[in-house]
Amino acid sequence: MKKITFLFLISFCLGQNTYVGSVSFDxxxxxxxxxxxxxxxxxLGGATAAVINGDSTSSLFMSAIxxxxxxxxxxxxxYIQDNNSIFSPGNWxxxxxxxxxxxxxxxxxxxxxxxxxxxxxxxxxxxIEQDSxxxxxxxxxxxxxxxxxxISDDTYxxxxxxxxxxxxxxxxxxxxxDIGALRAGFPPGIINISNGTIDxxxxxLPEVGVExxxxxxxxxxxYKPYPNPFNxxxxxxxxxxxxxATSLRIFNITGRLMxxxxxxxxxxxxxxVVWEASNLQSGVYFIQLIxxxxxxxxxxxxxx
Numbered sequence: 001m002k003k004i005t006f007l008f009l010i011s012f013c014l015g016q017n018t019y020v021g022s023v024s025f026d027x028x029x030x031x032x033x034x035x036x037x038x039x040x041x042x043x044l045g046g047a048t049a050a051v052i053n054g055d056s057t058s059s060l061f062m063s064a065i066x067x068x069x070x071x072x073x074x075x076x077x078x079y080i081q082d083n084n085s086i087f088s089p090g091n092w093x094x095x096x097x098x099x100x101x102x103x104x105x106x107x108x109x110x111x112x113x114x115x116x117x118x119x120x121x122x123x124x125x126x127x128i129e130q131d132s133x134x135x136x137x138x139x140x141x142x143x144x145x146x147x148x149x150x151i152s153d154d155t156y157x158x159x160x161x162x163x164x165x166x167x168x169x170x171x172x173x174x175x176x177x178d179i180g181a182l183r184a185g186f187p188p189g190i191i192n193i194s195n196g197t198i199d200x201x202x203x204x205l206p207e208v209g210v211e212x213x214x215x216x217x218x219x220x221x222x223y224k225p226y227p228n229p230f231n232x233x234x235x236x237x238x239x240x241x242x243x244x245a246t247s248l249r250i251f252n253i254t255g256r257l258m259x260x261x262x263x264x265x266x267x268x269x270x271x272x273v274v275w276e277a278s279n280l281q282s283g284v285y286f287i288q289l290i291x292x293x294x295x296x297x298x299x300x301x302x303x304x
Contacts, residue, residue, distance in 0.1 A: 018299075019173050020253050021200035023047040023064035023076060029191035030183070031110055035074055037064035039254065047076075048253075048284075049173060049200055051087045058087035060165075062198070072111055077155075079105040080163065093162045094179065106158030106179055108193065156181035156191055165198070173200040203253060222289040222296035225275075229301040232278035236261070238289050238296075242268045246291040250275065253284045266291075277302050 024036045039046035047064035062078040080092050081103040096102035160180035167174040177196035183189035221239040228234060240246065248262035258280065261273050277285070280302060287298045 017051040017170055018203045019049040019051075019200035020203060021047050021173075021198075023062075023196070023198050025076075025177070025193050025196035027108070027110075027191045027193045030189035031191060033110070035064075035066050035076065035108075037066050037076070047198070047200060051168070053086050056083075056085055058082045058084060060087055068111055071113060074111055075109040077105070077107040077109075078163065080165075087168060089165050089168050091162055091164045094158045094160055104158075104163065106163070106177075106181070107155040108158075108181055108191075109155050156183045156189060158193075161193070163196075169202070171202045174198060220289060220291045220294045220296060222287065222298055225287060225298055225300050228299075229303045230277075231303050233274055233276045234300055236273045236275055236287055236298075237270065239270050240266060240268050240291055244291050246289070248273060249288050249290075250277075251286045251288060253286075258285065 020039050022036070022038045024034070026034050037047045047062065049060060049062040052059045052061070059082070060078070060080045062076075062080075064076040066074040068074060079102075082088060082090065083103075092104045094104060094106060096104050158179040158181050161178045163175060163177040163179075165173065165175040175198040177193070177198070179193040179196070181191050181193060183191075219239075219241045223237040223239075225234045225236050236248065238248070243265060245264065246262055246266045247260065249257060250259040250261065252258050259275070259277075261275060275287075282303050283301075285300050285302060287300060289296045
């Protein structure tokens, strides 16, 4: 089963700035309970977000997952559009002014089967990693429309209240929210979401020390892995302009070293490595290439 949400895909394949951390809130009404999404190395739970800045507008995508058991999760999805080229702190109110082209979408899925996410993952074109021109305003607007069609029957959609993002930087996002949400159907479901908190940190890989050698490669190039997303193997290509000690390592989103594919001296030229990840869980991983004092990183998404 694909134990990964659509917004994880957005966050790490599309986002210019990516974040991980926790989201929590209480809810009462047709159903009652509390939601706590905490980042963990061993479970699906946690929160992630991405900021995509454009020429005239910018967007924030956020997802949070509370793991119930091996096949059941509760999920929060948030989309916010800002009328500035750089996403900035602010307050966004529900309902949006334009229902057909909303600047804010809030969806809460209590206790759903993880197979639901395969519908959302299918919305992303396979070529998204190779063609950045897909990330224009039309693409994102169409994407949100498709999301609304999929989630409209199964989610509590936010219809009142607001989300306040008090702080946004490359290092962190902090905010709060109180939302009134409605689930379509008969009888309809109504819940009040209160005490919502957002606490996310920007993703920074561990600092890697390198020796100050007199000979430094003029250039290294780490190409985008393909396929991405992948299951369970992806091909990593890179180029060195001269022979030098090189390492190629894999980290998870918490900065933990998961695999070391290369550690030694390589000749100048093109190189290719196939990474086999069948023993790892679904999730986001970082490929880090180091040669001399040069470091390059690429994001990949493993979906099982």
